[in-house]
Amino acid sequence: MKMARLLQRLGRLMLVLNPAACFILLTEGKGKARAYLSHMWWMFTLRESLPVFTTSPLLIPRVRVEEVFEGIDISHVELLYPMPRPGGVKVEELIIICAIVRALNPKLIVEIGTCEGRTTINMALHSPEDAQLITLDLPPDSPPQGQKGAIEGGLDYRQMGIPKPGLLFENHPLKRKIKLVLADSTKFDWTPYEGLVDLVFVDGAHDYESVAKDSENALSITKEGSVILWHDYGVVEGVTAALNKLSERYPIKHIDGTSIACLRR
Template sequence: MSLTCVKPTPFTFIVPSYPLRTTVPPLLPSVVVTELFPDIDLSQVELLFPLPRPGGIALEELVIIACLVRHLKPKRLVEIGTAEGRTTLNLALHTPADAEIFTFDLPPTHLGATVAESGLNYRQMGIPEPGCLFRSHPLAGKIRLILADSTQFDWSPFENSVDFVFIDGAHDYLSVRKDTENALRLLRPRGVILWHDYGVAEGVTLWLNELAKDLPLVWLKDTSLACLIRRSEEG
């Protein structure tokens, strides 16, 4: 199923049901995506599996991410938190033909070790296996599914080589912090990191509020997406 969305702005974001809603106030400055990327085209975009699905992001957020990668044309992408692979597929749809997308989720043997503060794992969301939406899809050739704990993974082969990172894995403070620290090592100059569930999940919100003291993070208006653009090698 695909959908062509015409004139997707302004957005009205509805926060999905989430068991760990934060009481921590979001402190990042709120900006519209066109302030960060003035030349981005939000007038029309094709989406695969556009309707909300278990563990998936909101439609409005999917529109922004699809338009953003279409605009940025990243060649190497990392996604932490695959779930069904809905976001992954749309990254594949809107990136260059030679792009590589590495998407990470936990192996089945690690699901029992997740803590409550992390949020639901894919089995708890009713997803039989991560990436089930793209496994037999024609775009699967651009995607590599890696079943590993992203906080323990050896990222050294990816250092300073990634153009776009989407962090939507475990939502507890320590995991988000570790995923972020790893992402900063991976990111090339002018690369982009997006975090999901800012202002929704307590661990995400608390960590990014702290990180914003050192890095120019922003909150994309009417979404739960936080964003960092690496302007130089220093961050």
Template structure:
């Protein structure tokens, strides 16, 4: 059986492809990483997804990170806890005061795990009510590596806001509708360094079909990779295009 299959312009790889690269670079030591127990709340990442993010950050020696979609702050903390002391993570989410926190009726509650719009509304309400509590309860060293921005990502201006060409690792996990993912991706391309990795979460999600539709469409122009058994897809820019075996 081959390691790679092709589907909708997205190359499929097994997680072990990345892990093998880590092992080959570190033949004489155990490679460890710090991770919180996965949250029981809706919208978190699995342990496998967390290990993939950390592996990609390690393989690319990333130190300047940007995250679209802060939510609970778990991913920001994950990246801060597994990066160099000089690393910095910038994360953006909506201003909490701009989010409608009105409780849904009982019919809408049943749709949270079925309907993409209701799911996103739930995630926004949770963020407005609880904030990025993973960051809030992290140690001072971790918190000092994280910069929070409260702004609608759809109106970001990378050039005007001094974000253009600065980041070597960008994680897209904000609004999941097609237009928002497209805008965030356009901005990510402007914000990325020539050598960088850009990652999308919720690819092949059973709820957020627009993410899959966008990534599949985008992959017709730019080579993308999906890690099997995860909802992560990513692109490698510049010198990192040769990061993985063909």
């Protein structure tokens, strides 16, 4: 594992010392090359904002979103708070998630990992008027998650500088569709929701065990025709390894151009 981490760091360091920097130096001069390098260094130190080269291979087949959701319309998708924080759901991923919500017309949506509530509010925006969205994040008195490391465990909202989950929707009219639950998703009692949920977005803790547990729960609360989406496949090691394993039993697909993995049951 130590070796893998060292290789990851070396790989990212090579991004900094890449031929592009030399090219900029030769064609645009010292100033531009220095600006480029300082930007790359900033990216390098912000581990979460870079595509991380996971040690697990990407085994899940990559398909275009239209292959999973025939007729899906991504020609026009309205977004609230479109710009992501570093490491957050990318604009194009948010567009695809919202288009899936529109295509699916879900009555009950579950999100694991609320954070500031950016994906929550956008899923609420694109869901039917009578839809309900349950979103889970950790209670304020829970121990910090990031102790396992940003890559293995993922940071919790407090470590990302977000004082409480759901800030983006707490005073928004769309709040009427959203129920925020403060609980550890891996320990939460999901039995009242068994077989009832149309769409689950798994984006909570990012270590292998938690992703495996959240996925198991997502499977138990969904039914035939439901959809499960995961964020950070191919970006975070725990997510990638857990989904590779799960894909031995379920026909999970990796949506092209994104880190979203998708299971249409």
